[in-house]
Amino acid sequence: HVSLNLTVLLLFLIAALLPSSHLFTHAASASPPVTRPRINYTSLDDYEDEVFVKKTTPVRSGPPQLCKFDSCSENQEPCDVLEAKHGCLCPGVSRANVPPHAPRIQALLPINAGADSGKLEIQWCAPSSVVSGYRVVIEGSEGDAFEFRDAARRGVIRTVEVGTKVCVEAVNNAGSSTPSAFSCMRFDHSESSDHKILAGVIGGGVTLLLILIIVAVILWKYTTNKKAKGDSTDGLGNPTYSTEGTL
Known part of the structure; x- marks a missing residue:
């Protein structure tokens, strides 16, 4: 009877130890294998290429x-x-696959000398966009535009009447810029500023000369009249007066 009890107790202990032994074996098999770090080898050519890139790249100080x-x-x-x-x-700079921004027009000046005398010179500033060329459009003749290359910032166009609007457009493969308040200008004077200044200087000089002539004439008349009065006073002495007399 005692041996039967020992046998049952032994079987109970074996049954209790079997699950933990299975878990231990599973945990041991599931642990990640030990790996060694991989060593990367760099060739001499790669090193030389890297040194070349560093040498050719500008170094910014500050x-x-x-x-x-x-x-x-x-x-x-x-x-x-x-x-x-x-x-x-x-x-x-905006990308090449979108139409450029509008340029900024600076001046619209008449040309009064040289082979292009009688025409207009237009000046503009480039936008922050990819530009392949520029086109100048005159109000009322949109189909007859003036074409200029991408590096140009000025050009010669035909003369227009006072008050006519002139616009400059930037162009690339995606299209052209949209006219704006700063890319268009109305021609508002028919003669150059240099001619106006010259005319003012000439007019002022003529006026000053006339004033000097008038002042000189007045002074000459005043001096002549004063001299004439002095001569007449010296000639009219008292005929009865004598320095010889009796006491």
């Missing part, structure tokens, strides 16, 4: 500066070329 690029000056180096050379910053 905060970045804006590139010396004037959007109103023509025939200058593109801003992206200046950025690659000097490590400066260019203003943001």
